[in-house]
Amino acid sequence: MASRYLGTEERYAVFPFYLCLDVSQSMAGEPIAQVNAELPQIRSSVGQDPAVAEVIRFGVVTFSEGARTVLPLVDLALVESMPTVEVEGRTSYSAAFDHLRRVIEADYHAGRLAGERWYRPAVLFVSDGRPTDPEERWLQAHRRLTDPAWRRHPNILAFGFGEAVPEILATVAENKPNRAYVAAEGAAPSAVVPELMAGLVQSIVSSSASAYTGSPQLVPPQLPNMQPIPVDELE
Amino acid sequence: MSPGWAGPVWGEPSAATEAPVPLRRRAVASEACYRADGGQSAEFVVLAASVAGVAHRLSGRRCEDAYAWALPRPGRLALIVADGVSTAGRGGEGADIAVSAAWEHLLAVEGWGEMECLAALRVASDAVSAAGCASASELSTTFVVALVSASEAGAEVRLARVGDSSAFILVKDRWDELFPGGAEDELRGSVVGVLPLGSRGGDAVETASVLLPAGAALVLLSDGVADPLRDGPGTVAPALAEVLSGGPSGALTPLALADAADFSRRGCQDDRTILAVWPR
Numbered sequence: 001m002a003s004r005y006l007g008t009e010e011r012y013a014v015f016p017f018y019l020c021l022d023v024s025q026s027m028a029g030e031p032i033a034q035v036n037a038e039l040p041q042i043r044s045s046v047g048q049d050p051a052v053a054e055v056i057r058f059g060v061v062t063f064s065e066g067a068r069t070v071l072p073l074v075d076l077a078l079v080e081s082m083p084t085v086e087v088e089g090r091t092s093y094s095a096a097f098d099h100l101r102r103v104i105e106a107d108y109h110a111g112r113l114a115g116e117r118w119y120r121p122a123v124l125f126v127s128d129g130r131p132t133d134p135e136e137r138w139l140q141a142h143r144r145l146t147d148p149a150w151r152r153h154p155n156i157l158a159f160g161f162g163e164a165v166p167e168i169l170a171t172v173a174e175n176k177p178n179r180a181y182v183a184a185e186g187a188a189p190s191a192v193v194p195e196l197m198a199g200l201v202q203s204i205v206s207s208s209a210s211a212y213t214g215s216p217q218l219v220p221p222q223l224p225n226m227q228p229i230p231v232d233e234l235e
Numbered sequence: 236m237s238p239g240w241a242g243p244v245w246g247e248p249s250a251a252t253e254a255p256v257p258l259r260r261r262a263v264a265s266e267a268c269y270r271a272d273g274g275q276s277a278e279f280v281v282l283a284a285s286v287a288g289v290a291h292r293l294s295g296r297r298c299e300d301a302y303a304w305a306l307p308r309p310g311r312l313a314l315i316v317a318d319g320v321s322t323a324g325r326g327g328e329g330a331d332i333a334v335s336a337a338w339e340h341l342l343a344v345e346g347w348g349e350m351e352c353l354a355a356l357r358v359a360s361d362a363v364s365a366a367g368c369a370s371a372s373e374l375s376t377t378f379v380v381a382l383v384s385a386s387e388a389g390a391e392v393r394l395a396r397v398g399d400s401s402a403f404i405l406v407k408d409r410w411d412e413l414f415p416g417g418a419e420d421e422l423r424g425s426v427v428g429v430l431p432l433g434s435r436g437g438d439a440v441e442t443a444s445v446l447l448p449a450g451a452a453l454v455l456l457s458d459g460v461a462d463p464l465r466d467g468p469g470t471v472a473p474a475l476a477e478v479l480s481g482g483p484s485g486a487l488t489p490l491a492l493a494d495a496a497d498f499s500r501r502g503c504q505d506d507r508t509i510l511a512v513w514p515r
Contacts, residue, residue, distance in 0.1 A: 011466040012247065013502035051251040051290045055502050117466055209290060210322050217322055 011117040015211045016057045016073055016107065017204050020100060022127035023062040024091040026162060031128060031189045032087050038197035039082040045201045046076050052208040053077050064088035067099035073107045093131035097141035108152050119216045121154040122207060124200050125172055128162030146174055155218040157203065161192045166229045178220045180229040187225045199223045242497035246470040251289045252499045259295045266297040271489035278385040279312050280513040282482055284493035288459055290504035299327030300457045300508040303338040310385040313341040314510050318400050318457040320375040320429055329363050329374025333430050336362030337380055347382055349442060352393045355380050356440060364431040375429040379455055383512060390447040390514035397428040397440055401461045404445060405452040408476040410464065413443040452479060452513045459505030460496065471500065483513040
């Protein structure tokens with residue numbers, strides 16, 4: 001069939017989420033242990049809702065001095081066990097952003113070949129510190145990742161605790177309202193990380209629900225121990 | 236047998252349709268999850284079906300699509316479909332208000348062309364605005380209206396829309412979309428245009444007109460059907476064309492159309508509305 005304005009390929013809707021985790025040295029100890037304890041919850045919680053499970057694809061990227069994919073973008077129903085992440089070295093935001101751009105581009109084309117039609121991908125960026133690479137370098141990498149001319153540019157939710165800097169997180173989230181969150185002053189990582197991981201599940205589920213009911217949005221989570229970083233809504 | 240409810244499987248099945256449908260706390264006929272209707276006049280055969288998407292059924296929510304037709308005088312037919320924006324909060328209510336206002340307006344107008352088509356859209360927008368006051372954006376809804384005039388040369392159609400509900404011409408198994416864009420988007424995105432007009436940026440009103448060829452159907456669809464139709468050229472498109480082929484003869488009943496609208500397909504869980512007319 002070659003009807004005007006109809007597709008020519010059989011395609012299925014997919015909403016890709018990338019969890020981008022800081023695994024720099026400052027995450028050592030309880031924070032990284034809690035991340036590893038909570039990661040399986042994402043799989044089980046998302047898998048409980050068949051409507052969500054058949055739409056979302058989930059991948060995990062970690063970054064320190066470099067960045068790598070520890071869980072390639074996948075249907076969580078097909079994952080037998082979630083990976084564990086390990087603490088590494090410094091905190092290169094540019095490595096994270098450059099890796100994300102490469103991975104999203106590759107995953108998009110692989111998905112197209114597999115008959116997927118993507119909703120705009122979402123990146124859930126989690127960091128407990130400030131970038132250790134030069135500011136201009138990570139800002140350039142961030143511009144490449146969020147370049148509107150790159151049609152696969154993701155929406156980004158940024159979360160910070162520990163030594164994370166609110167202004168930097170707001171920049172990571174493109175200074176969009178309700179896209180960047182920082183832990184309340186004095187909140188211990190041991191309280192923040194479990195809540196944050198649960199919040200990520202909530203965000204994935206709510207965002208997926210918005211997608212399959214026809215109004216796709218990146219829905220921010222409710223996080224009692226974290227607060228949205230105010231930004232100028234005019235920007 | 237699966238405890239869930241679903242129509243035919245078109246493409247890869249949806250696992251979500253296997254879950255049993257919970258009993259809603261409150262249900263009234265006007266907000267039914269399954270609605271179907273139709274009829275014939277000297278000039279037209281009309282069939283309509285609207286079903287709640289499986290995501291809404293499983294979460295105990297109503298269908299947030301609405302539809303109407305109006306036959307103000309012989310030879311004139313109006314078709315309207317609206318799709319409430321789920322994330323707006325009260326989108327289903329907004330869709331009902333928009334459709335009712337336009338329907339009532341079109342029953343009383345004198346003319347039957349592009350001006351009346353656009354006026355119906357504006358009346359619908361004003362009604363949603365008035366109902367929602369300062370919270371009108373909670374009632375956000377897409378809207379598409381078609382005015383059909385029967386004539387000896389064939390049926391002339393004028394259309395206007397805001398948002399991603401759409402209209403197609405179906406001739407045998409060939410679908411032609413009357414508003415461009417849907418299949419050309421690389422990524423699926425948010426609905427950009429809604430009623431009430433002005434409640435969001437980019438509320439572009441689109442218009443179209445067409446002379447229906449003999450034997451053709453005009454089919455208005457909410458995106459719950461239009462998206463999988465575009466994405467399923469080897470499954471949904473031919474299967475729905477086959478179902479609708481029984482429309483002009485009366486072989487297709489409204490209930491059979493509703494069953495078809497409830498097709499199972501992976502990742503397709505939005506509310507679905509089909510409103511079709513065949514000029515006679």
